[in-house]
Amino acid sequence: MDNKLLKILGLFGAGILIGSVNGFFGGGGGMICVPLLLTLGLSSKKAHATAILTMLPISIASSVVYYSYGAVDWSIFLFLCIGSVLGGIIGAFVLKKLSNEALSFIFSILMIGVGIRMCF
Amino acid sequence: MWIFYVLAGVLSGIIGGMGMGGGTLLIPILTIFFALDQHLSQALNLLVFIPTGIISVIIHAKNKMLDFKSFFYIIIPAIVSSILLSMISNGVRSETLKIIFGIFLAVLGVILFIISIINHYKNKKLTKKLGV
Numbered sequence: 391m392d393n394k395l396l397k398i399l400g401l402f403g404a405g406i407l408i409g410s411v412n413g414f415f416g417g418g419g420g421m422i423c424v425p426l427l428l429t430l431g432l433s434s435k436k437a438h439a440t441a442i443l444t445m446l447p448i449s450i451a452s453s454v455v456y457y458s459y460g461a462v463d464w465s466i467f468l469f470l471c472i473g474s475v476l477g478g479i480i481g482a483f484v485l486k487k488l489s490n491e492a493l494s495f496i497f498s499i500l501m502i503g504v505g506i507r508m509c510f
Numbered sequence: 511m512w513i514f515y516v517l518a519g520v521l522s523g524i525i526g527g528m529g530m531g532g533g534t535l536l537i538p539i540l541t542i543f544f545a546l547d548q549h550l551s552q553a554l555n556l557l558v559f560i561p562t563g564i565i566s567v568i569i570h571a572k573n574k575m576l577d578f579k580s581f582f583y584i585i586i587p588a589i590v591s592s593i594l595l596s597m598i599s600n601g602v603r604s605e606t607l608k609i610i611f612g613i614f615l616a617v618l619g620v621i622l623f624i625i626s627i628i629n630h631y632k633n634k635k636l637t638k639k640l641g642v
Binding site for chain 2: 398401402403404405406407408409410411412413414415416417418419420421427430432435436438439440442443444445446447448449450451452453455456457459460462463465466467469470471472473474475476477478479480481482484491493494495497498499500501502503504505506507508509
């Protein structure tokens, strides 16, 4: 099998995995999309940007399904959106100042703790 | 109450803006602190991503950072599987889904923990080599 076909198959498989995770859990697809794109040879910046491009139509598709199963509280949505846009701007600036290494270390411990908490 | 929702949004936005998965944080915040239903939290997280995602994509497109070739191959299987798994997820009981989500989060956390430890030692070696 040549390299090009292997890459296409890899991208196809990555798509199935990302879509499945994001659909089932309603999030988290981006966290696996970036490392997968990096493995498939994209540069770090391009992998992050393309991950967001990929997550957008998937999130829209999943939103429609979730919405069809149950009502969404639009006032909560509005407040979360206002905060999230604000936080996104702050995060983009903070990123340049803080060490990424220390942050992912702290974040990983937080994820383990919160994950265990959700099981009980 | 609304101010706390804005704060939750800010927190997940900061994490998301740093490229570390804001959604993986927003969903547990909504279920643990606001006692929202797991399905509703997941739906809200999907919806909240859309406006921020659109803004980010426009900025990245302007900077020519999007790899449309990779996107083309990923997107079709991704949309099909996301619709399918969204339907399956909505068939699972909320309490069960919450537990599965918790396990998923903890596993991702362990992977991220290992990666950050490996990167730490790699960088240490590199700084030693460079004599900085």
